[in-house]
Amino acid sequence: MLSEINKTEQLKLQDDINAFIAGEISATDLKHTSAPFGIYQQKNGKFMVRIRVTGGLLTFKQMQAISQILNDDFNIGFAHLTTRQNIQLHDVPIESVYGIVEKAVELGLIFRGGGGNTYRNVMVSPESAFSDKSFFNVQPYAEEIQNFVYNYDKAYALPRKLKISISCNDEDSALATIQDLGLVATIQNGIKGFKVFVAGGMGRKSSVGVKLIDFLPATEILKVVSAIIELFYDHGNRENRNLARIRFLREKLGNEAFAELFAEYVNKITDYPKVDIADQKQNITDFGSAGIADNNAFELWKTRATSATKSEGAVSVELFVPNGNFTPKQFEELTAKFEKFSNAALQLTATQNLIIPFVKTESLSGLYNLLNDYSVNLKGESFNGLVQSCIGSKFCKIGILDTPYYAEKASEALDNYFVGKPKEQAENLKEIISSIKISGCPNSCGAHPSAKLGFQGMKKKIDGVLTDIFFISEGAEIKADEAKLAEQQAEFIKADLIAESIKNWLN
Ligand code: SF4
Structure with a gap:
């Protein structure tokens, strides 16, 4: 359900797109309205439309929705998996853009905050759900943040973008230590929590964030999210875009004063929802079994693509997506192949690939045959498209x-x-x-x-x-x-x- 403010934003987007098509406003004018939805003009004049996939977890229902949009009459060029675990639609004619937004919202996909000076997609360690080295599955915390921030209006009127990510252990595969706000899972005395890193980031003057909280109980995660939004909203540089990210505020104030300011904001937040996430049972997908024509190729694929999981009898499987791209037909074909296995949510990775978190080990031959039968080679036999x-x-x-x-x-x-x-x-x-x-x-x-x-x-x-x-x-x-x-x-x-x-x- 859209909030009132969101309906207003959406109608403004519609008006501005119509005005752009009629030649009444420039591409730069349109960008003011479209960027916060993750909609940007490409160099070739067509548009890119970014769909947020919270914590990179793509459910079968979302896959179906994206496939439906890709194969509607919108004339979309291709879909691209991004390094921030989103899915972008590329080469979109401007005449299709608003229809795509309407359809996506109707199908439950998220647009608000895809780009511009807003909070961006929350990234997570892709192995979070299945790795035996993961302290706990952090993906549901990304969902909690997304649900909480969705109607937090200040998060859409920030001085610059705000990036949050959550890693499932110190290996930091979600790069939490180099985000505006990074959370790294840990457990103390049997209680789930996070180390909190702030004011890191990549871009001009990349820097590692500073650890400002050693142990934040996981129940308190939204307190810190609120604090960083409020702090950035109040103190971020709105005069100079190139110095606006939180790491520049930290540089200006110095680490000590910045840490004090952060603590002041955390203490100010007293009214926030507590997060309590119970351990969830994970579905193991059974792809059946099939005869293998080339056993050597099958063994090599298993070496490349599979990783051990914490569930006995199940492995995770990575699907290597050349350039992270699918044409509409390829995406439709993939969705159709997974229809019988609709409990197999796919995890997007920062390397622009997909992971099936839990596959019954005995059914790897079934999955291998399914992949052999697909028009895109997802088996990683060549590096082509994988760098x-x-x-x-x-x-x-x-x-x-x-x-x-x-x-x-x-x-x-x-x-x-x-x-x-x-x-x-x-x-x-x-x-x-x-x-x-x-x-x-x-x-x-x-x-x-x-x-x-x-x-x-x-x-x-x-x-x-x-x-x-x-x-x-x-x-x-x-x-x-x-x-x-x-x-x-x-x-x-x-x-x-x-x-x-x-x-x-x-x-
Ligand atoms: S790194 Fe530069 S070229 Fe590449 S997508 Fe970002 S802005 Fe564009």
């Missing part, structure tokens, strides 16, 4: 380099390196694709400051010719209490040499 990059300058209006093009060059280098070594490829694929990250400009949407090997695109005049280049950064270690961002090297490389860099790094 993580932002969407790049072909679509992004402020982008500098066409990063997917260079990600493809990086993938080719990786495939060449593993020719004749399929077992090593299978054993190392997941680690490698989570280690290399490419951003098309200093805004860092490809998350390169958090990479073991990161590339940040720029252009430079070399011998009088404007040339694509990369700054390379290396050595990020993202772990709660000891996070370290990658260090950028002073020298840059011509972007065409990315394959060489990858080879050197592998050796």
Whole structure:
């Protein structure tokens, strides 16, 4: 059910889209209204429409809804899984945009706060539900935050964006230590709670957040969420957008004064809902069994794609999605394949892939055959499309380099390196694709400051010719209490040499 304010926002969006189509307002005017819904114009004039997937958990019902929208008469180009666990619809004609919003809202998908100066999608560790190293499943806490903030109007009128993420242990796979607000699960004396990191972030002047609370009982999570929204609303820099994120406020005040200010806001919040989440029973999906034609390929796939879970007799399975993209027909086909297994919610990962959290181990042959029968290869047999990059300058209006093009060059280098070594490829694929990250400009949407090997695109005049280049950064270690961002090297490389860099790094 939409709140009153949301209906008003939605009607304003409709009016402004109509005015833009009629040529009465500019793209910049439209952006003021559309960005907070996660709707942006692409470089080619068409639009991108971002659907929030809270904590990256895509239920079968949501899959059906997205498939329905993709295959309606909206003429959408493709769907893209993002590094923040959202799903973006790309190459959308402006005439379709409002219809998509209406339909998505009707189908229960979330738009409010997809972009602009609002709080963004809450990310979680993708392994949170199933890993035996996870303290507890943090995804339901992302849902609680989403439900709480949905009608929190100040969260949509902030000086700049606000990013929150939740990790399920100190390995910090949701990068909580480099968010505006990061929560890292822990347990003390049998009580669930979080370490609280504040004022980190990636982009211009990336920085690791400071730990301001050692143990926040999980029941109190919304108190801290309220506090950070109120603090940012009151004190964030509204004059200079480039200095608006919370990390710049911390830099201005110094760590001590910032910590005092944060404590003052936390203490001020007295009226907030307590969160009490009982352990939930997880569904194990049974894909049946099937004959295997190529046992060697099946074993290699199991090595690449499966991970142990805390449930005996069940493994998690990663589906490797080339470039994180699906055409409408491919998404419809995938949805149809999962129809019989509709309890199999899919978890989106920051590496733009999908995970089925619990698959009955004995039914892996059934799943393998289902994947063999699908028009997109999700089995990770090649690195093609699996190196993580932002969407790049072909679509992004402020982008500098066409990063997917260079990600493809990086993938080719990786495939060449593993020719004749399929077992090593299978054993190392997941680690490698989570280690290399490419951003098309200093805004860092490809998350390169958090990479073991990161590339940040720029252009430079070399011998009088404007040339694509990369700054390379290396050595990020993202772990709660000891996070370290990658260090950028002073020298840059011509972007065409990315394959060489990858080879050197592998050796
Ligand atoms: S990193 Fe730069 S090019 Fe890439 S999506 Fe972000 S703003 Fe665009």
